[in-house]
Amino acid sequence: MARSAEGGTTRRHRSAAAYRRDPLEFLAEEFGGTRDVWRSASGRLCVAGPQAAREVLGNRQGAFVETSDFFHTRTGVFGPRAAQIDIGRAARGLLRRQLDARRADLPRLVGARLAPVSSWPDAGNLLIREHLRDVLLCPDAPAELHGAVDGIVARAVLAGARERHSALSRLRFRRRAMGLLVRETEARRSTGPCAGADEPRDLLDVAVAGAGPSADPGQVAEVYLSFLFATVGSIGFALGWSVYLAGTHPATADDEPAWIVREALRLWPVAWLFARTPSRVHELADVTAGPRDEVNVCLYLVHRHPRHWERPDEFVPHRWAAPPHEPAFMPFGFGTHSCAGATVTMSLLEDLIRIITRDWHLSVTPSGGGPHLGPALAPPRFTAELHHRAAAPERR
Ligand code: HEM
Numbered sequence: 001m002a003r004s005a006e007g008g009t010t011r012r013h014r015s016a017a018a019y020r021r022d023p024l025e026f027l028a029e030e031f032g033g034t035r036d037v038w039r040s041a042s043g044r045l046c047v048a049g050p051q052a053a054r055e056v057l058g059n060r061q062g063a064f065v066e067t068s069d070f071f072h073t074r075t076g077v078f079g080p081r082a083a084q085i086d087i088g089r090a091a092r093g094l095l096r097r098q099l100d101a102r103r104a105d106l107p108r109l110v111g112a113r114l115a116p117v118s119s120w121p122d123a124g125n126l127l128i129r130e131h132l133r134d135v136l137l138c139p140d141a142p143a144e145l146h147g148a149v150d151g152i153v154a155r156a157v158l159a160g161a162r163e164r165h166s167a168l169s170r171l172r173f174r175r176r177a178m179g180l181l182v183r184e185t186e187a188r189r190s191t192g193p194c195a196g197a198d199e200p201r202d203l204l205d206v207a208v209a210g211a212g213p214s215a216d217p218g219q220v221a222e223v224y225l226s227f228l229f230a231t232v233g234s235i236g237f238a239l240g241w242s243v244y245l246a247g248t249h250p251a252t253a254d255d256e257p258a259w260i261v262r263e264a265l266r267l268w269p270v271a272w273l274f275a276r277t278p279s280r281v282h283e284l285a286d287v288t289a290g291p292r293d294e295v296n297v298c299l300y301l302v303h304r305h306p307r308h309w310e311r312p313d314e315f316v317p318h319r320w321a322a323p324p325h326e327p328a329f330m331p332f333g334f335g336t337h338s339c340a341g342a343t344v345t346m347s348l349l350e351d352l353i354r355i356i357t358r359d360w361h362l363s364v365t366p367s368g369g370g371p372h373l374g375p376a377l378a379p380p381r382f383t384a385e386l387h388h389r390a391a392a393p394e395r396r
Pocket of ligand 1: 057067068069070071084085087088091092095227230231234235238270271274331332333334336337338339340341342345
């Protein structure tokens with residue numbers, strides 16, 4: 001009896017270690033293309049069925065603690081909900097205005113940053129960083145803070161960044177950067193966040209104004225960091241996956257940019273795993289879930305569920321030609337917490353993919369590694385070559 005209990009503990013430890021090594025492979029193996037909800041050997045309660053995923057994320061029955069990953073901070077969930085909604089809406093408005101104002105500059109930016117050769121996935125993140133520079137941090141913010149934002153991108157946002165810097169140097173840097181962000185948050189609060197302007201100048205103004213005067217400045221700074229990860233990180237990685245897949249499947253390069261982007265987000269959803277905590281004991285697709293469980297919705301598996309997708313593991317942009325009513329596709333989440341930036345993100349990605357595949361001949365050479373797995377699912381390293389079609393009409 002004692003021995004079997006010990007064996008169970010060892011198995012659990014081994015499974016937890018295997019999960020830590022490669023969570024995607026571990027979960028895909030347990031899933032086996034058939035399961036909707038199961039208790040994983042790693043200890044989590046896993047969800048790969050679209051209906052169960054909607055139940056968890058939509059939380060219509062109030063069976064889960066109400067939250068979203070975006071507003072999670074080290075000291076708890078930023079709130080109240082009304083402030084979360086205001087902040088999401090204001091950020092979307094700011095990004096929309098910026099994208100409209102700078103849309104005509106995209107072809108130049110693609111030529112300047114991606115041609116003739118670029119190293120990915122960093123190239124995608126840095127291109128988004130440059131295109132959105134002024135709304136990430138307005139030009140008149142302190143130079144030191146601009147430097148800190150560049151440092152955060154280099155040390156925490158780019159794929160593999162965490163492995164390139166020691167834990168101690170990251171900790172020291174984080175303290176300094178957070179200190180600068182908190183100081184700027186307090187300064188903007190005392191002068192009014194949008195001094196001299198009717199609209200927020202940048203995403204820090206959005207967070208400061210939406211949070212109100214009594215919010216913890218540390219939490220406001222973390223909400224700002226979520227914006228940095230969502231824009232430079234998530235949009236950059238989604239661009240990277242779209243370029244990688246279009247380039248490694250040349251026959252699809254003439255497909256609609258919107259199909260390419262959707263299909264890339266289906267196969268490789270950048271936000272691939274959501275954690276939720278049940279607020280009470282209840283049945284989730286015949287599995288009992290309770291407040292001690294960590295429920296993980298794995299979008300990577302939802303998006304490849306064989307009961308919902310034909311050729312689930314293949315890149316088939318054309319599947320999006322028929323307007324889909326696809327309950328197994330939720331790259332921007334589902335329910336009240338679904339992404340505030342989804343529509344602006346899609347239009348930017350589609351514009352970029354249109355330029356890259358229509359104006360340029362694209363060829364991609366993988367560098368040999370696999371996807372980068374962290375809180376976001378980032379593409380593997382690869383090199384992209386872009387040659388302008390007008391200059392080389394005979395290529396391809
Ligand atoms: C490819 C890019 C992006 C992806 C894949 C993405 C994905 C997501 C997902 C899956 C959620 C739901 C999280 C959850 O339920 O726990 C979410 C929430 C959110 N996203 Fe995005 N996002 C992206 C870009 C953006 C951008 C550019 C913004 C800036 C406006 C943004 C703002 C937000 C906000 C404010 C929320 C929280 C919504 C709420 O709780 O009410 N996201 N995002």
